Amino acid sequence: MSPVYYLYLAALLFTIGAAGVLIRRNAIVVFMCIELMLNACNLAFVTFSRMHGNLDGQIIAFFTMVVAAAEVVVGLAIIVTIFRTRHTASVDDASLMKL
Amino acid sequence: MENLIALLVAAPLVGAALLLCGGKRLDRTGHWIGSLLAVASFAVGVALFADMLGKSAGHRALHQHLFSWIPVGGFRADVAFQLDQLSMTFVLLITGVGSLIHIYSIGYMEHDERRRRFFGYLNLFLAAMLLLVLADNYLLLYVGWEGVGLASYLLIGFWQHKPSAATAAKKAFLVNRVGDMGLSIAIMLMFTTFGTFAFGPVLASTGDTSEGKLTAIGLMLLLAACGKSAQVPLQSWLGDAMEGPTPVSALIHAATMVTAGVYLITRSGAIFNAAPDAQTAVVAVGAVTLLFGAIVGCAKDDIKKALAGSTMSQIGYMILAAGLGPIGYAFAIMHLVTHGFFKAGLFLGAGSVMHGMNDEVDMRRYGGLRKYMPVTFITFGLGYLAIIGFPGLSGFFSKDKIIEAAFAKGGTEGWILGGAALLGAAITAFYMTRVMLMTFFGEKRWDPSEVHPHESPKVMTIPMIVLAVGSVFAGGLFSVNEAFVKWLEPVTSFAHGHSPVSATVVTASTIVVLLIGVGIAWLMYGRKPVPSLAPRGSLLTRAARRDLLQDDFNHIVFVRGGDHVTRTLVQLDRSLVDGAVNGTAASMGGLSGLLRQLQSGFVRSYAVQMLGGAAVLVAATLLMRGV
Amino acid sequence: MTGLAAAASVTSSGEAVQFWILGIVAVVGALCTILMKRAVHSALSLAGTMIVLAVFYLANGAYFLGVVQIVVYTGAIMMLFLFVVMLVGVTAADSLKETLKGQRWLAAGLGIGFGILLIAGIGNASLKEFNGLGEANAGGNVQGLAALIFTKYVFAFEITGALLITAAVGAMVLTHRERTERAKSQREQSEARIREGKQVPPLPAPGVYARHNAVDIPGLLPDGTPSELSVNPTLRERGQIRDVSGESLAELKALEQRSEEWLGRSAEDEPKPPASGGAAPKEHKEGAKK
Numbered sequence A: 001m002s003p004v005y006y007l008y009l010a011a012l013l014f015t016i017g018a019a020g021v022l023i024r025r026n027a028i029v030v031f032m033c034i035e036l037m038l039n040a041c042n043l044a045f046v047t048f049s050r051m052h053g054n055l056d057g058q059i060i061a062f063f064t065m066v067v068a069a070a071e072v073v074v075g076l077a078i079i080v081t082i083f084r085t086r087h088t089a090s091v092d093d094a095s096l097m098k099l
Numbered sequence B: 001m002e003n004l005i006a007l008l009v010a011a012p013l014v015g016a017a018l019l020l021c022g023g024k025r026l027d028r029t030g031h032w033i034g035s036l037l038a039v040a041s042f043a044v045g046v047a048l049f050a051d052m053l054g055k056s057a058g059h060r061a062l063h064q065h066l067f068s069w070i071p072v073g074g075f076r077a078d079v080a081f082q083l084d085q086l087s088m089t090f091v092l093l094i095t096g097v098g099s100l101i102h103i104y105s106i107g108y109m110e111h112d113e114r115r116r117r118f119f120g121y122l123n124l125f126l127a128a129m130l131l132l133v134l135a136d137n138y139l140l141l142y143v144g145w146e147g148v149g150l151a152s153y154l155l156i157g158f159w160q161h162k163p164s165a166a167t168a169a170k171k172a173f174l175v176n177r178v179g180d181m182g183l184s185i186a187i188m189l190m191f192t193t194f195g196t197f198a199f200g201p202v203l204a205s206t207g208d209t210s211e212g213k214l215t216a217i218g219l220m221l222l223l224a225a226c227g228k229s230a231q232v233p234l235q236s237w238l239g240d241a242m243e244g245p246t247p248v249s250a251l252i253h254a255a256t257m258v259t260a261g262v263y264l265i266t267r268s269g270a271i272f273n274a275a276p277d278a279q280t281a282v283v284a285v286g287a288v289t290l291l292f293g294a295i296v297g298c299a300k301d302d303i304k305k306a307l308a309g310s311t312m313s314q315i316g317y318m319i320l321a322a323g324l325g326p327i328g329y330a331f332a333i334m335h336l337v338t339h340g341f342f343k344a345g346l347f348l349g350a351g352s353v354m355h356g357m358n359d360e361v362d363m364r365r366y367g368g369l370r371k372y373m374p375v376t377f378i379t380f381g382l383g384y385l386a387i388i389g390f391p392g393l394s395g396f397f398s399k400d401k402i403i404e405a406a407f408a409k410g411g412t413e414g415w416i417l418g419g420a421a422l423l424g425a426a427i428t429a430f431y432m433t434r435v436m437l438m439t440f441f442g443e444k445r446w447d448p449s450e451v452h453p454h455e456s457p458k459v460m461t462i463p464m465i466v467l468a469v470g471s472v473f474a475g476g477l478f479s480v481n482e483a484f485v486k487w488l489e490p491v492t493s494f495a496h497g498h499s500p501v502s503a504t505v506v507t508a509s510t511i512v513v514l515l516i517g518v519g520i521a522w523l524m525y526g527r528k529p530v531p532s533l534a535p536r537g538s539l540l541t542r543a544a545r546r547d548l549l550q551d552d553f554n555h556i557v558f559v560r561g562g563d564h565v566t567r568t569l570v571q572l573d574r575s576l577v578d579g580a581v582n583g584t585a586a587s588m589g590g591l592s593g594l595l596r597q598l599q600s601g602f603v604r605s606y607a608v609q610m611l612g613g614a615a616v617l618v619a620a621t622l623l624m625r626g627v
Numbered sequence C: 001m002t003g004l005a006a007a008a009s010v011t012s013s014g015e016a017v018q019f020w021i022l023g024i025v026a027v028v029g030a031l032c033t034i035l036m037k038r039a040v041h042s043a044l045s046l047a048g049t050m051i052v053l054a055v056f057y058l059a060n061g062a063y064f065l066g067v068v069q070i071v072v073y074t075g076a077i078m079m080l081f082l083f084v085v086m087l088v089g090v091t092a093a094d095s096l097k098e099t100l101k102g103q104r105w106l107a108a109g110l111g112i113g114f115g116i117l118l119i120a121g122i123g124n125a126s127l128k129e130f131n132g133l134g135e136a137n138a139g140g141n142v143q144g145l146a147a148l149i150f151t152k153y154v155f156a157f158e159i160t161g162a163l164l165i166t167a168a169v170g171a172m173v174l175t176h177r178e179r180t181e182r183a184k185s186q187r188e189q190s191e192a193r194i195r196e197g198k199q200v201p202p203l204p205a206p207g208v209y210a211r212h213n214a215v216d217i218p219g220l221l222p223d224g225t226p227s228e229l230s231v232n233p234t235l236r237e238r239g240q241i242r243d244v245s246g247e248s249l250a251e252l253k254a255l256e257q258r259s260e261e262w263l264g265r266s267a268e269d270e271p272k273p274p275a276s277g278g279a280a281p282k283e284h285k286e287g288a289k290k
Helices: A004-023 A027-052 A056-086 B002-021 B030-053 B085-108 B115-134 B138-156 B163-194 B199-204 B211-229 B236-243 B246-255 B257-267 B269-273 B276-299 B303-323 B329-356 B374-388 B394-408 B411-440 B458-492 B503-526 B539-545 B547-598 B603-626 C013-035 C039-059 C063-088 C103-124 C141-149 C154-175 C186-196 C233-238 C245-263 C276-289
Strands: B062-072 B075-083
Touching (some): A004 A027, A004 B603, A004 C039, A004 C103, A027 A056, A027 C013, A027 C039, A027 C063, A056 C063, A056 C141, B002 B115, B030 B085, B030 B115, B075 B115, B075 B138, B085 B246, B085 B257, B085 B329, B085 B458, B115 B138, B115 B257, B138 B163, B138 B211, B138 B236, B138 B257, B163 B199, B163 B236, B199 B269, B211 B276, B236 B246, B236 B547, B246 B257, B246 B303, B246 B329, B257 B303, B276 B303, B276 B411, B276 B539, B303 B329, B303 B411, B329 B374, B329 B458, B374 B394, B374 B411, B374 B458, B374 B503, B394 B411, B394 B458, B394 B503, B411 B503, B539 B547, B603 C103, C039 C063, C063 C141
Antiparallel strands (some): B062 B075
């Protein structure tokens, strides 16, 4: 087996995550899907690191994790705040546009 | 001496400023101030004239440069005056007749509460007219040209409480604008062609310029002259202008302002001499107008309008003469001066009659007035004899010369012009005899219980007498030893025409047609009583009563045509311009409506769009790599 | 992959087996994440996927990241998710019915298209050989990473530190609510209640029975219907009231019947439960509906 298969898996997971973002209305689940996409990218980075024989890919994946952690903290805080005021976590309900 | 020239203009200008800005405190003395300043201007004119006579013919022109008006780069306009023999003639005519009419107006406007203002306008007119004839360049002439237009507008509409007067003033103004446009275009053409518009350089350099440009300038000048001098096709305003007070009609619309066109053409003689096509247009306009005015004059029952038709016709003679070139300029001006005398006298006489008849103007309600106003009758009669060209009086000399010159034009053209001039003379004799008979002879057609005809006061009759004397003797005086022609020759140049018929024959035939005209008039109006109500008349008579349908023509061609053009333009504006604008807006709106669907406010829709964009980017990257 | 490739292009067969088994688990976990109705289930599925990914990191020689993935992601971040899910409502199931027109088809089409594009891109790239991390990890994976982080990527590292602090402060600012007025004393609260005249006595206590010792069970009114007032308003809002009135009444009836049988009395002789006692609790119920 070639490590390229890890890349295929990463692409598949990324696509599933993207589809989840588009389909789900619950902001928390949407967030989870974004995490899934980030993890898929990390897998790709780690695989690339192995293929190139240096650790730079892992460093990038590491930074991605840090940024993802920060993003989750702020994002969940926003969701909580929205839920407090609107009593819902649906992203569709945040639309105030008239159609 | 040349420093006095500005004084000519300044005196009436100061008068106008004083009277128009002076307020009510000048109500009592205003007419005296105005008249005095007019007379002062005349006195200066006479002094300059005496000085001029003392010099030899070639050195008579005076020049006064006041200041540089618009000095901008290559463009240079000066306020400068030029007083040569031609200007001198006009100065004397304007200030002389003007002074007389000022004096006459003191009596005529005695009961008008806005008399001060009237004299202010008269002074303004004098100043503008003098500026017109004294200017040494076309731009300054244009200032005077517009100034007399303004004064004319103000004076026609002087009795503005009458809607007809207000309308007539507006009409005169508008029609004059057309002519003024011609003059301004001519001046612009001159500037592009010669680089200047001073008389000297422009008229001296006509030889180096292409005939096409000169023809264009000439035609534009002719348009200007048509507007100011009420020539076909811009003649329609003069008849209505009679709504103004009668002294105004005498001064502005008979003796002076309406002859400005003749002055313009004579002054620009060098241009016309070098542009034969323009000259042909000038004589055509003159010939048509002299017949047109005469025919209109035959049909009018309003004494002032009959005289207005006559004015039009007589100016037609002058324009015709001016269009003949060097053989006619001098006679045009000579007829202009004699006409200034007798037509002013006739108008003042008509004013005197109206003054005694409760401002009645319909000649069918006159009759037998010679016993009631003898001075008016005699002065009017002398003016009448002069205008029809009775041998020995002014009109005889000047008109006869014009007819001779018309024949001298030569060829078929000469015969046609001469014939028209002769025919005009006959018609002139007819309609003037008609006016004379209907006014002073025959039975009374007025109600003695309501109207009490009386002679006018001396302040009115004396100017009439002076003008009558001029009407009788001026022509003879000018013709002694061809004095007038020699006087003007340095300015206008002069050439003897070679008439196919001898002068004696022309004179004889003039007298014959004169007698025929008088005879027919006597048969129609002297021998049998004149009906108080106008008979229906022939088709031509009815058309002539309506000024030969000039207003109908203007209405149909210009008013309706203009309306139509405007409507079409509005339609075009709505459909094309607005359509394009609104169409753009609507299409933008539609497009926005479509794009708005994308902007739904749902985050997930935006996410779909983002993913789509990302997919496109990835696809593009792959394709680029594949290539 | 062809077996003829160089040794460096093929991994061990053990790893291949592990990949195929755990890869399927990861994909199923991902699919569950996006398809589960309840957010809790989604979170748990995602945690599973992440653990699988941690194993893959380890297999790829990223030992440090593998451990961090488990500790930070699966341990901290997913717990944070679960915490928020609990806060928002653990039992509330999302409707998976699509409300936006064409959204699902677009999402599916774009997702599949995007996936195909990515996979085509990877397949198109010539990635037949790989170097392996043997050399890079020679001095230890953590030491290698540390050397890079504190030399080549030191600025990025510092900046991520700043980012984390900012995020922490941001989260605090977003969720913290400053009390702008003094809290009401008990006396003031009771006075306000009487002034409003809506709910003068204390709210009824939740129905605590031997079987259901829980706050989400409403107390029963004398007529046997549940009093919603007796349940916490947050639970009421989420619709998480467990109505046990039916079975309680049935149990009560059965108990009475058994006692009657035991006492030998007939049901007809027993006087009806007093109807007058139900008046006051009924008012409570109506008050809650207002």
